[in-house]
Amino acid sequence: MNYPIWYVPTFGGGLLIALVAIVHVFVSHFAVGGGLYLVMAERKALHEQNSSILDFVKKHTKFFLLLTMVFGGLTGVAIWFVISLIHPAATSLLIHTFVFGWAAEWVFFLVEIVALFIYFYTFGRMDDRTHQTIGWIYFGAAWMSLFLINGIIDFMLTPGSWLTNHDFWSGFFNPTFWPSLFFRSFMSFMLAGCYGFLTATFLDDEQARHKMIRYSGRWALVSLVLSVPAGWWYISALPDKARSLVGGASPTIARAATVAAFSLAALAAVVITMILLNPKKARTRVLTVIVMIAAMGYMGAFEWTREAARRPYVINEVMYSNGILQKDVERINQEGFLKNAKWVQNKEVTQVNQLEAGRELFLHQCFACHTVGGFNNDIVVRTKNMSYGAMQKYLATIHEKRYFMPPFVGNEAEMKALAAYLTAGLNKKPLTDDAATAGDRGKKLFEDNCAACHGVEVLKPEVADWSKEKIRTALDKLPTLNPAMPDYNAPAADKDAIAGYLHSLNNPGTAKEPGATLFEDNCAPCHGFDVLRPKVSSWSKTKIRTALDKLSALNPAMPDYTGSATEKDALADYMVKQAGGEK
Amino acid sequence: MNPASLIPTADTLAAHWGWFQFLLMLTFPLHLFAMNAMLGTALTSFLCYLRPDRSCHDLSHELAKALPFLVAFTVNLGVAPLLFVNVLYGHLLYSSTVLMGLFWLAVIPILITAYYLAYFYDFRFKKLGNSGMYAVLVVLLLLMTVGFIFSNNMTMMITPASWVRWFSTPGGTLLNLADPTLIARYLHMMTGSLAVGGLFVAIYSSTVLKHNIAVAETGRKMGMQLFTWLTALQVLVGTWFLLTLPVEVMKRFMGNDKLDTGLLAAGILLAVGTLIAGYQRKVVAATWLTVPLVYVMSFMRDSVRNGYLTPYFDVTKVPSSVQWSPLIFFFVTLVLGIVVIVWMLSRLKYIKKAS
Numbered sequence: 001m002n003y004p005i006w007y008v009p010t011f012g013g014g015l016l017i018a019l020v021a022i023v024h025v026f027v028s029h030f031a032v033g034g035g036l037y038l039v040m041a042e043r044k045a046l047h048e049q050n051s052s053i054l055d056f057v058k059k060h061t062k063f064f065l066l067l068t069m070v071f072g073g074l075t076g077v078a079i080w081f082v083i084s085l086i087h088p089a090a091t092s093l094l095i096h097t098f099v100f101g102w103a104a105e106w107v108f109f110l111v112e113i114v115a116l117f118i119y120f121y122t123f124g125r126m127d128d129r130t131h132q133t134i135g136w137i138y139f140g141a142a143w144m145s146l147f148l149i150n151g152i153i154d155f156m157l158t159p160g161s162w163l164t165n166h167d168f169w170s171g172f173f174n175p176t177f178w179p180s181l182f183f184r185s186f187m188s189f190m191l192a193g194c195y196g197f198l199t200a201t202f203l204d205d206e207q208a209r210h211k212m213i214r215y216s217g218r219w220a221l222v223s224l225v226l227s228v229p230a231g232w233w234y235i236s237a238l239p240d241k242a243r244s245l246v247g248g249a250s251p252t253i254a255r256a257a258t259v260a261a262f263s264l265a266a267l268a269a270v271v272i273t274m275i276l277l278n279p280k281k282a283r284t285r286v287l288t289v290i291v292m293i294a295a296m297g298y299m300g301a302f303e304w305t306r307e308a309a310r311r312p313y314v315i316n317e318v319m320y321s322n323g324i325l326q327k328d329v330e331r332i333n334q335e336g337f338l339k340n341a342k343w344v345q346n347k348e349v350t351q352v353n354q355l356e357a358g359r360e361l362f363l364h365q366c367f368a369c370h371t372v373g374g375f376n377n378d379i380v381v382r383t384k385n386m387s388y389g390a391m392q393k394y395l396a397t398i399h400e401k402r403y404f405m406p407p408f409v410g411n412e413a414e415m416k417a418l419a420a421y422l423t424a425g426l427n428k429k430p431l432t433d434d435a436a437t438a439g440d441r442g443k444k445l446f447e448d449n450c451a452a453c454h455g456v457e458v459l460k461p462e463v464a465d466w467s468k469e470k471i472r473t474a475l476d477k478l479p480t481l482n483p484a485m486p487d488y489n490a491p492a493a494d495k496d497a498i499a500g501y502l503h504s505l506n507n508p509g510t511a512k513e514p515g516a517t518l519f520e521d522n523c524a525p526c527h528g529f530d531v532l533r534p535k536v537s538s539w540s541k542t543k544i545r546t547a548l549d550k551l552s553a554l555n556p557a558m559p560d561y562t563g564s565a566t567e568k569d570a571l572a573d574y575m576v577k578q579a580g581g582e583k
Numbered sequence: 584m585n586p587a588s589l590i591p592t593a594d595t596l597a598a599h600w601g602w603f604q605f606l607l608m609l610t611f612p613l614h615l616f617a618m619n620a621m622l623g624t625a626l627t628s629f630l631c632y633l634r635p636d637r638s639c640h641d642l643s644h645e646l647a648k649a650l651p652f653l654v655a656f657t658v659n660l661g662v663a664p665l666l667f668v669n670v671l672y673g674h675l676l677y678s679s680t681v682l683m684g685l686f687w688l689a690v691i692p693i694l695i696t697a698y699y700l701a702y703f704y705d706f707r708f709k710k711l712g713n714s715g716m717y718a719v720l721v722v723l724l725l726l727m728t729v730g731f732i733f734s735n736n737m738t739m740m741i742t743p744a745s746w747v748r749w750f751s752t753p754g755g756t757l758l759n760l761a762d763p764t765l766i767a768r769y770l771h772m773m774t775g776s777l778a779v780g781g782l783f784v785a786i787y788s789s790t791v792l793k794h795n796i797a798v799a800e801t802g803r804k805m806g807m808q809l810f811t812w813l814t815a816l817q818v819l820v821g822t823w824f825l826l827t828l829p830v831e832v833m834k835r836f837m838g839n840d841k842l843d844t845g846l847l848a849a850g851i852l853l854a855v856g857t858l859i860a861g862y863q864r865k866v867v868a869a870t871w872l873t874v875p876l877v878y879v880m881s882f883m884r885d886s887v888r889n890g891y892l893t894p895y896f897d898v899t900k901v902p903s904s905v906q907w908s909p910l911i912f913f914f915v916t917l918v919l920g921i922v923v924i925v926w927m928l929s930r931l932k933y934i935k936k937a938s
Binding site: 002003004005006007008066069070071073074075077078081082084085088089091092093095096097098099100101102103104106107108109110111113114115117118122125126127130134137166167168169342343345 | 584588589590591592594595596597598603606652655656658659660662663666667669670673674676677678680681682684687688690691694695698699702746749750753754755904906908909910912913916917920923924927928930931933934
């Protein structure tokens, strides 16, 4: 609300952040672990006076120079560019809080560059001791960068006592700082080991090759094994809400990611052990490639989980993904969002600007995670089953029901405007307040589309003995009834609604089905009935009714339905009917 | 719509604003020096291809070796001032960044390409033969494009009036081309950079490359020529830039503000001094005049920014909530870092001659 939004409807910035972040995370961890690997391997070579190992190390160094310094350095800058573009408010908050941490990190970055240049360009031209010291300085500086950035990244997930005291050090040494530092350090050693493992297979000198394969393999295996308890410690240090997100309470595949992470770790460990037992195997390079990919997957899944655990916040319990501060929510609900927002043209909702104001609300509150017509979490698809009325109810409790989404922030009129934009604006649905009931919606549709030529009085006797199905079929080919009538090109749901309405004219009491409303309000946000039909059509009514008592048992992504027993009965009735009648 | 109503609220500072201003003004010229050296090195290395003698060819090769280092340090030394600009003017900078998002992001792939191409040019110099000329030209053009994108952002962030365009074009495709100062400012920056870059080539040739007398002499001559001619040109470009500035801002340098007027006067004097030193091919004198000149220019640049922002934002009014220990931690780190760097560089004396 404070900042403009980079708005490309079909493209969500979140994806871009993820992409750049993943690339950078690999490279930067690799830089840290690799620093240690280089000095240790050099030490081994010097100790054993083995020149082919020394050559191997030197080649590694060049690769390092090109990969970590150029690519690592610039993707680090890239992350900064991207987050300031997509989360400007959060970036500003982080930079203002941790500016001196960042500034210190810059110093280490500088030391790192100088050390790596000297280390590479003086390889074999400097006395061994000094050269080793330079290598150690390189590693030390790289690890210190990790140390500093680690504090800031984990702050975003677990701000801890900073929330109350706003103290730099409380925020920095936050509850996940140490587990994460250990985890990341082991992770970085593991990546470097795996890479050494892979490249060692290219060594021509057989003896040196076996040596380096053993050396790198052991290196990777030890760090991998140590990283598992550290990762576990990390997950246990997460706050409850975040842990339940990781555990699978969100429909995102967070739990799958955790499982994937640990299974990939296991895979890598097994293959490394296999190779260590018989280093000749490593000549089959495929194995080492598998190790490398599994190790990267392990780490990627972990990072992904960390990102997912933070939803709906960018900075946990401080700022939501859409840049709204948690502490401002109450005030803004009173005063109105648009009035408080900077980059909006409609400062107040009126009759005329409702849809435009709704669009601005969407842009500032939902676009952070939803595209419009894009392939990633498309809001048009997500809202297609919801009516204007259902949408208002949904928005009122969006955060309570779906923890991973921020609450709607704003006053009553603004909530209506957003609901109007999402239903009428994006999905071309009618804007009647109680449209949630099938009968009324059909009436409205009838009035909009048919009443211009013939009122209901005319039709009522015509359809007196038609079944609902017959009416419904007729709506598909109106011109055949009477060539004067144009085709009615509307979504099936609208035709259903009109058919229901027309049928109810002669069969009062059938149109208003409370279960339909309940379904639309409580279930349709996630799935229309067509998704459920194949599953529940074989269920008995009792089974459906029992299931409603414990929806989360059916699928952990579903919240339990909180309606009363009567409502559940009505909903079960409706579902049975929709599924094709009593069994 | 009143553009002032778009300006985001600035966040609380972690120390008195003066610290950040001090750090910004300290580090930004360092970035400029590295950036100038980088551009000048690339340009000279390119120009060498146009002169077919042996020493020119060798000079080109030596400069090719230096180029990747200079890119690395330009980037690194750019991070610090960018950080401090983020602290002081972040709310303005992010706003204009969003407006030109696509171009801003393009900086990264452009830099990565330029950087790898610079390494390629260095490692393959001999093999490339004459086509190396195109490689280094592309590097130069890419880097200058980055400069252009930066100029756009730095001018757009101080002109909120141009921000209302976001409402009709929110896709991050805006630039600040309608700003009458943009082109003059960019050319002023590039002319100055390449001039100082020429001076860097002269310094580099007469120190690091001095063991090869012919190369050192060629480098010194070419560098000083570039420096002098471009500085002479700068008298025109700089005046043009000054005249494109909005009247209220320009007048600050014409007597309305004593400090700014003094800065301009000092700048002109130093520039005249560098021109004379340049014509006489006096590298040391030119250097001693150019270093303060770059600082003076940086301060003037800051005044221009303040002049533009006067109706909208006053950095001295931003609230702060001071905590000393992180600031001390940073300064201790900085001092230790410098000590370590100096120690490492001092070890270079002892390296064995190339094997």
